[in-house]
Amino acid sequence: xxxxxxxxxxxxxxxxxxxxxxxxxxxxxxxxxxxxxxxxxxxxxxxxxxxxxxxxxxxxxxxxxxxxxxxxxxxxxxxxxxxxxxxxxxxxxxxxxxxxxxxxxxxxxxxxxxxxxxxxxxxxxxxxxxxxxxxxxxxx
Amino acid sequence: xxxxxxxxxxxxxxxxxxxxxxxxxxxxxxxxxxxxxxxxxxxxxxxxxxxxxxxxxxxxxxxxxxxxxxxxxxxxxxxxxxxxxxxxxxxxxxxxxxxxxxxxxxxxxxxxxxxxxxxxxxxxxxxxxxxxxxxxxxxxxxxxxxxxxxxxxxxxxxxxxxxxxxxxxxxxxxxxxxxxxxxxxxxxxxxxxxxxxxxxxxxxxxxxxxxxxxxxxxxxxxxxxxxxxxxxxxxxxxxxxxxxxxxxxxxxxxxxxxxxxxxxxxxxxxxxxxxxxxxxxxxxxxxxxxx
Numbered sequence: 046x047x048x049x050x051x052x053x054x055x056x057x058x059x060x061x062x063x064x065x066x067x068x069x070x071x072x073x074x075x076x077x078x079x080x081x082x083x084x085x086x087x088x089x090x091x092x093x094x095x096x097x098x099x100x101x102x103x104x105x106x107x108x109x110x111x112x113x114x115x116x117x118x119x120x121x122x123x124x125x126x127x128x129x130x131x132x133x134x135x136x137x138x139x140x141x142x143x144x145x146x147x148x149x150x151x152x153x154x155x156x157x158x159x160x161x162x163x164x165x166x167x168x169x170x171x172x173x174x175x176x177x178x179x180x181x182x183x184x185x
Numbered sequence: 186x187x188x189x190x191x192x193x194x195x196x197x198x199x200x201x202x203x204x205x206x207x208x209x210x211x212x213x214x215x216x217x218x219x220x221x222x223x224x225x226x227x228x229x230x231x232x233x234x235x236x237x238x239x240x241x242x243x244x245x246x247x248x249x250x251x252x253x254x255x256x257x258x259x260x261x262x263x264x265x266x267x268x269x270x271x272x273x274x275x276x277x278x279x280x281x282x283x284x285x286x287x288x289x290x291x292x293x294x295x296x297x298x299x300x301x302x303x304x305x306x307x308x309x310x311x312x313x314x315x316x317x318x319x320x321x322x323x324x325x326x327x328x329x330x331x332x333x334x335x336x337x338x339x340x341x342x343x344x345x346x347x348x349x350x351x352x353x354x355x356x357x358x359x360x361x362x363x364x365x366x367x368x369x370x371x372x373x374x375x376x377x378x379x380x381x382x383x384x385x386x387x388x389x390x391x392x393x394x395x396x397x398x399x400x401x402x403x404x405x406x407x408x409x410x411x412x413x414x415x416x417x418x419x420x421x422x423x424x425x426x427x428x429x430x431x432x433x434x435x436x437x438x439x440x441x442x443x444x445x446x447x448x449x450x451x452x453x454x455x456x457x458x459x460x461x462x463x464x465x466x467x468x469x470x471x472x473x474x475x476x
Binding site: 051053054055056057058071072073083084085086087088111112114121123 | 223226227229230231233234236237240241335336339394395396397398399403404407408411414415418
């Protein structure tokens with residue numbers, strides 16, 4: 046049994062193939078999706094999308110946020126920005142985190158929307174830095 | 186009758202014009218291929234986004250607190266038309282068609298007693314519309330000097346539009362752009378951006394059966410601005426592809442016309458040349474007879 050995974054950015058379709066399982070970083074927590082999952086729509090936080098094949102992580106992508114749609118036979122990850130985990134530039138990631146921290150410190154608490162955006166950006170930047178050396182969860 | 190020299194000069198100048206138009210045609214064809222590929226690549230995301238939005242929007246039917254981005258404002262008074270045009274000309278009626286569509290639409294809205302504002306996206310549209318509708322243009326943006334439109338560009342414009350909507354500068358937004366049908370046809374199309382899609386009672390009958398995280402309202406609040414940017418992006422890509430297609434067609438016919446012009450001028454030139462020779466011969470013969 047396999048589930049059809051699509052990873053899309055607004056600019057292109059990055060990946061479309063059948064995988065065994067995929068773990069997506071939902072705003073409410075990570076979601077592991079196996080074939081036959083209940084229909085679900087969720088927003089994403091910044092984090093790693095792990096693609097499992099034959100019991101191991103076959104590929105990892107960093108997403109900065111976005112949405113995911115899950116049906117029994119399909120997962121569509123609509124990401125804002127996608128980077129293959131192996132291609133993350135740690136220096137750039139650190140710079141992005143500093144920038145996000147500064148922006149978060151500067152944002153006013155009264156503007157709920159700006160606050161939300163800044164905190165999302167901070168979470169995404171932190172996740173980007175963490176993604177450079179992710180936990181070794183791939184050995185099941 | 187023009188002299189031989191002026192005819193020769195004209196032929197040469199038409200020939201160099203023809204060289205330029207045929208080179209432009211070639212360049213436009215190459216750029217068209219790239220623009221089409223970009224538009225093609227962006228389609229899957231827009232498609233999925235549309236499906237997701239439609240499913241979620243259905244659940245908002247009858248909700249008095251539904252996001253105004255989705256259902257619009259009651260008694261919408263001010264209407265913003267976003268005119269999407271190219272930044273450059275020499276593409277036949279491509280930009281003029283949009284300007285015309287905007288004028289017609291603006292007149293129709295005013296006839297309904299609405300206030301019309303215009304956001305000119307693209308330099309040529311701004312140039313064309315500010316001649317007679319300058320007082321209505323509330324903003325403009327162009328991408329002069331940019332080789333390809335990135336999603337970031339569309340998102341910036343979307344943010345600007347949403348900011349204006351939230352500030353109450355306008356109550357509804359629609360997009361006027363050239364939909365790329367094929368290389369020969371680009372159809373001026375109007376598409377509503379805000380309200381995105383007012384759900385109807387009919388949708389409600391087939392209420393979606395998705396689980397939603399965090400919840401419908403929060404998700405829609407994130408999804409709607411995103412959807413707006415995606416729609417703008419795909420309109421901009423259609424605009425780019427349509428522009429190059431239109432420029433290619435225009436330059437093709439210009440090249441053909443130049444060819445016809447050269448043929449006609451060459452004929453005239455040869456006639457004049459022969460007439461000159463005949464005249465000279467007559468002069469020589471009559472000179473010889475006189476002796």
